[in-house]
Amino acid sequence: MTNTKVYLEIVKQLREMITIDGLKTGDKIPSERELSERLNFGRSSVREALRALELLGLIETRRGEGTYIRDFRGHQLVQLLSTFILQDQKAKRDVFETKSFIEMDCLRLALQKTNNEATNSLSDWIERTEHFSDDEFFQRIIDLSDNHLFQRLWSILKEYYQSLEETHPLYSREDYLELLKGLTEKNLEKTLSAYKKLRNLSNLTDKY
Incomplete structure (x- = not known):
C-alpha cells in the first residue's frame, strides 16, 4: 500500500x-x-x-x-x-480548485523572492530531464516561494487529488517553460496567464 x-x-x-x-x-x-x-x-x-x-x-x-x-x-x-473522503465530482473539483489557488499564490511569492539564477536553474532542469511529473515541477516552484505552510497544505491537497482523480492530464514542456519565462521576467500577468493556460483555467476570476 x-x-x-x-x-x-x-x-x-x-x-x-x-x-x-x-x-x-x-x-x-x-x-x-x-x-x-x-x-x-x-x-x-x-x-x-x-x-x-x-x-x-x-x-x-x-x-x-x-x-x-x-x-x-x-x-x-x-x-x-467526508468532503475529503467521498470520491465524487464535487470533492475532486474542490481539491483541484484549492490546490490551484495555492499554486498561484506560490507563483506570486516565488516571483517576489526568487532571482534569475534560480529560474534559469529550473529551466535547465526542465531541458535536461527527459520525463518529469507536474508534481515535481510545482514542488520546485513551492520551494522557491519559501513558505512552509503553503508547502504543507499543497502536499496534503496533492495527495488527496491523486487519490480522487484516476487519470491526470499531460502537460507539454513548452507550457512549463512559458511559465518560467514569466517568472524570470518578473511579470506577474504573464506568469499567471501561463499557469491558467497550463491548467486550462480560463474561467478563474481576474483577481488571479
Missing part, C-alpha cells in the same frame, strides 16, 4: 471511529498509541495523519492534555472529513 493510500485509509477509519464512538465537538480522541493499536497502523503513519488533520483545523492538540475535536461553528467533523 502506498503512503498516500495508507494516509487516506487512516483518515477514513478515524471518521468511522468517530461515528461509532459518537464523538462530537470538544471530545477527546484516543492517543496516538491507542489509535495505532486500534486501527492497526504504525505510529508514524498515525502521527502523520493526525498532523494533517490538525493543519486542516479538524482537531487540536492541547499540551499535556491530549487531542480534541475542534469547534466548527455548527459543522460536524464527520461531515468535514
